[in-house]
Amino acid sequence: MTKRVLMAVAVTVALFVAAGCGGDDSSSSSGTTSGGKSAGLKPPKVAMANSVGQGEGKLNVIVWAGYAEDGSEDKSVDWVTPFEKSTGCQVDAKTGNTSDEMVTLMRTGRYDGVSASGDATLRLIAGGDAAPVNTKLVPNYGDIYAGLKNQYWNSAAGQMYGIPHGRGANILMWNPKVVKQAPTSWGAVFDKNSPYKGKITAYDSPIYIADAALYLQKHNPELKITNPYELDQKQFDAAINLLKTQRGNVGQYWSDYTKEQQAFAQGDSVVGTSWQVIANLLDADKVKVATTLPSEGSTGWSDTWMIAAKAKHPNCMYKWMNWIVSPKTNAAVAEWFGQAPSNAKACDYTSDKGFCDTFHAADQAYFDKVKYWTTPRKDCGDARGAVCKDYSAWVQAWTEIKG
């Protein structure tokens, strides 16, 4: 009897293997796309919308924490409900913790759109997961800062692939009760002999390697780092070494923003990289924290609302893209999240009149100092040629850093 069962199992397995192999022959030829990688981005053809019709009654979006508030965090912070009322599109927002998670979620095909940062946008465009955006269908697009339009992270071949939403910098946050001397440099998290050993926190994503590279750019000029996302072997190794040293001092890494919030509230982390929105949430919970943009500058993000290539509710997504960058909403999101709005008119609607100055909304010179997240590629983008470390090398290095 057992023999016969084993036979049946063996036959099943054999069938599956056969089926698996048979299906792959046709697609294996697509593996030879590496030539196109260094030659620039060639997005697959995805149809663009020509008109926006009646809403489909539903909208599934992937968002950064704090981008789709419906009043559940704070009653006065609500821009989802008015949208739902005026368009009839019920919003279901899924929070993505990292850019990588967002790309993965988008690939499931269950979502209509995403608020993607620059290290996700190019991957979504290259993978054919995002559709080009017909900016004529988004009236508020006209008021968006010119410095955000047609940039390398949100467009391809002169075609916009999304609507710019806002930008900001990753900041240094600390607990002033423990860290008495306010830090001004990222050295506070990279110093080997830090007095806060075991209470330092860092962002748990390969993209954090860029933070180390940015620090080295200023402190180890002989490495000649020009862009923290374009690292050749020597520069890459130096950044990895710095992070391996830091590993010994890190108590916990965070990628889930609630984990970071809790760690600071309970005293497990006292200094580390953070977002303004986390500081705001801690503030709301009466936990004292302080933040700064360190002297080295910082990595940061420039986010773009993208529509999925196979969106099930494209009309609602277009309505959402227009709504979320409308001056009033854009101002509300920017203030809640703590970033610079993308709509030039938003600055008239912020509750804090100095807000746009604080966050340097129109200050292009300031944002030239912020290195937006972008996907590292083999092609260094300069005279060095294709000798840089690509993102999969970053991912593997990150596993090694954490050990």
Added chain:
Amino acid sequence: MSRRSAGARLADRLHGRRRVQVGLLLSGPLAWLGVAYLGSLVVLFVAAFWQLDDFSGKVVHSYSLDNFRTLWDTPVYRTIVLRTVGIAALVTITDILLALPLAFYMAKIASRRVRGILVVAVLMPLWASYLVKVYAWRTMLSNDGIINWALAPFGLSGPGYGFVATWIVFSYLWLPYMILPVYAGFERISNSLVDASGDLGGRPATTFMRVVAPLVAPAVVAGSIFTFSLTLGDYITPQLVSSSQFIGNVVYANVGVANNLPLAAAFATVPVVVMVAYLLIARRLGAFESL
């Protein structure tokens, strides 16, 4: 005749055909086993040989051993495998040491009433959600948590987050899965055997070592399958109470974060191999007779 129901006609057809009967009865469960269970394992194994296109992050269906080579050549993956198997073994041993006396007391010494209460007490944690329990430990182990608070008057502090925390939480989580089979194992041992050993001059220690222990050993091995495999596959607990990476974390990071499904699949074959080896040893020790 023609007015009879379809069911009755079917019964007529099947009458006396035992093979067809058994075939129909088992086709459902076997299909489930074959398609959903073994099928997914096969897909996993096939995916381990695929590649990832570096830039677009899409899976390319061309076959090579690159993923396994990466896993073999990079020391960090070996460290992670050893760490994972190590903690699984440590948790299993801890749970055996905790479960043996408690299960023995429940099965042999406790009154009926106390036994009932203890069984409920052992089962009770299983009623609460896994996540709630881990988050509770996270809060307890945190810097301002109750453990540090309780130890502070003695000038001590708790383990904080890290390997020790992972070990404690895993041991707590999987303890019921060890106690229940061991308790059942003790119950099955007849009291007369223990009495006979005493009558023949065996001291309690000897009786335990030569009579009770061999009889309960298969139950302990059965329990260890649960504690070992559950620890081997878990990735949430390490994430919440430590910053160490276990096999599950690397698999999760490669699927959910890096979208490198092929590498994740290749790494996921490691615990499968470990578990197959473990189960073969367990079968040798007769664990499956006391499940």
